[in-house]
Amino acid sequence: MIGVVDYEAGNISSISNALSRIGAEFIVSGEVAPLSRCDGIILPGVGAAPGAMVSLQKRGLTEFLSTFRNPLLGICLGMQLLYQESEEGPTTCLGVLPGVVRKFNGSTSKIPHMGWNVVERTSEIALMQGIDRREYFYFAHSYYAEVDASSVAATKEGVLFAAVIAKENYFGVQFHPEKSGNAGLTLLHNFEVLCKSFRR
Amino acid sequence: MLTRRIIPCLDVLNGRVVKGKKFQNLVDVGDPVELAARYSDEGADELVLLDISASLEERRPFFEIVRQVAKCIAIPLTVGGGIRTLEDILDLLRCGADKVSLNTVLAHDPTLLARGAARVGSQALVGAIDVLRINGSWSVHIKSGTQYTRLDALEWAKTLVKHGAGELLITSIDMDGMKVGYDIELLDRLASTVNVPLIASGGAGTKQHILEALNTGKADAVLAASIFHFHEIPIKELKHYLHAQGIPIRL
Numbered sequence: 001m002i003g004v005v006d007y008e009a010g011n012i013s014s015i016s017n018a019l020s021r022i023g024a025e026f027i028v029s030g031e032v033a034p035l036s037r038c039d040g041i042i043l044p045g046v047g048a049a050p051g052a053m054v055s056l057q058k059r060g061l062t063e064f065l066s067t068f069r070n071p072l073l074g075i076c077l078g079m080q081l082l083y084q085e086s087e088e089g090p091t092t093c094l095g096v097l098p099g100v101v102r103k104f105n106g107s108t109s110k111i112p113h114m115g116w117n118v119v120e121r122t123s124e125i126a127l128m129q130g131i132d133r134r135e136y137f138y139f140a141h142s143y144y145a146e147v148d149a150s151s152v153a154a155t156k157e158g159v160l161f162a163a164v165i166a167k168e169n170y171f172g173v174q175f176h177p178e179k180s181g182n183a184g185l186t187l188l189h190n191f192e193v194l195c196k197s198f199r200r
Numbered sequence: 201m202l203t204r205r206i207i208p209c210l211d212v213l214n215g216r217v218v219k220g221k222k223f224q225n226l227v228d229v230g231d232p233v234e235l236a237a238r239y240s241d242e243g244a245d246e247l248v249l250l251d252i253s254a255s256l257e258e259r260r261p262f263f264e265i266v267r268q269v270a271k272c273i274a275i276p277l278t279v280g281g282g283i284r285t286l287e288d289i290l291d292l293l294r295c296g297a298d299k300v301s302l303n304t305v306l307a308h309d310p311t312l313l314a315r316g317a318a319r320v321g322s323q324a325l326v327g328a329i330d331v332l333r334i335n336g337s338w339s340v341h342i343k344s345g346t347q348y349t350r351l352d353a354l355e356w357a358k359t360l361v362k363h364g365a366g367e368l369l370i371t372s373i374d375m376d377g378m379k380v381g382y383d384i385e386l387l388d389r390l391a392s393t394v395n396v397p398l399i400a401s402g403g404a405g406t407k408q409h410i411l412e413a414l415n416t417g418k419a420d421a422v423l424a425a426s427i428f429h430f431h432e433i434p435i436k437e438l439k440h441y442l443h444a445q446g447i448p449i450r451l
Contacts, residue, residue, distance in 0.1 A: 011293055011298060011324075012294070013267075013270060013293070013294055013295060013296035013297075014270070014296055014298060017270055017271050017296055018274060020271075021274065046293070046298075046320055046321055046323075046324060047319060047320050047321040047324075048317075048318065048321055051318065051319070077321075106395055109202075110395055110396060110397055110420070111395065111396070112322060112323040112366050112367075112396070112397075113202065114202075114323060114366065114367060114397050114420075115202050115203060115204075115205050115245070115397070115420065115421070116202070116203045116205065116245055116450040117201065117202045117203065118201065136203065136450040138245075138275070138276055139202075140276070140298070140299075140323040140324075140366075141323060142321075142322065142323065142366075156201065157201070157202055176276075176298075178274070179274065179275055179276045179298060180274070180275075181240075181274050181275060182274070184274060185274060
């Protein structure tokens with residue numbers, strides 16, 4: 001069972017529709033108790049970092065998320081919230097990963113970075129199994145995380161930035177797998193399989 | 201490198217997809233859910249779904265159709281028509297839209313963009329501008345093109361971006377459904393005026409028109425309806441053509 005975090009900052013419908021399409025079992029909740037019983041967590045995110053963090057705090061979710069031991073997948077803003085800090089605001093985030101999420105430089109690229117771009121893998125992880133080493137995914141964001149030790153795939157638009165990250169049980173994708181056609185659905189399926197292997 | 205996007209547009213009236221010329225003489229095209237699923241499967245990069253009578257009829261948007269369309273596609277969905285409040289925006293996103301396209305409401309209150317951006321982010325907000333050429337200038341029209349405003353399209357584009365539009369959907373009413381090509385001059389001027397992605401709309405009749413909008417017009421995405429609805433240019437064929445012409449495209 002996957003728990004999708006509902007904190008009024010995510011596009012719950014899109015991710016729910018995608019999970020339904022791959023036949024995944026999931027619940028949508030904004031409370032710690034039901035989420036803590038899940039095999040894995042998806043932290044979606046649409047919107048701005050400051051409001052999203054306030055919303056997580058209000059629901060008492062920040063500590064739960066930053067100490068979760070099963071697979072957790074952050075999508076778009078949900079991935080950015082895993083870092084120490086975001087320039088958006090600026091905002092102190094969950095701090096699962098070191099580093100600062102930065103804003104794109106408007107002189108080298110349009111903001112937001114919106115559309116399909118190539119995600120190129122630099123190392124292999126189960127989450128990306130069955131997906132081409134260079135594959136298109138759909139992005140819509142104005143802030144990005146720099147490529148560092150946790151990056152497993154990168155994308156270039158003005159700068160090279162982290163497209164997929166993995167650190168222990170934490171995963172993040174800057175793009176929207178729920179909006180990226182079959183490649184995105186494959187990634188979500190891989191995440192479901194990963195969660196099942198952690199079944200409580 | 202970011203690829204250019206090909207976006208079929210579904211204009212919906214009374215639950216059916218329709219298509220006209222210069223926003224008039226509408227003919228029935230088909231069922232929105234069936235068409236959306238077909239375009240998603242055929243390689244469309246995104247879909248735009250417009251409720252073309254909501255603003256005129258002053259009613260709320262077509263939530264149920266959005267819900268049904270969102271369920272059957274795995275690509276981004278932009279929804280427009282009849283949006284008047286932040287609550288409308290949130291409700292459409294809850295129904296499965298990824299972005300909302302705002303048009304008529306902004307002429308009365310462009311600050312809705314700022315309030316929307318604070319809540320859902322600029323990337324989910326498309327500023328739609330319907331333009332008619334009048335005496336050599338680009339005049340903004342609202343209410344499905346029926347109402348003239350004193351706004352100049354270039355100035356208006358700047359205003360919408362300033363308030364928080366993350367993308368602009370530029371429709372030339374003169375060219376709509378006419379298959380004579382996009383308003384390239386307008387697109388080119390806009391591209392050097394604002395720094396958000398531009399979607400060109402109105403006038404696509406051939407593959408060359410689309411190439412022109414992307415090259416000379418510098419559009420980031422092209423929206424088209426007739427050529428896809430009436431099976432004149434299959435999406436795959438169009439994308440292979442653009443790719444062969446050196447345009448970055450998702451195949």
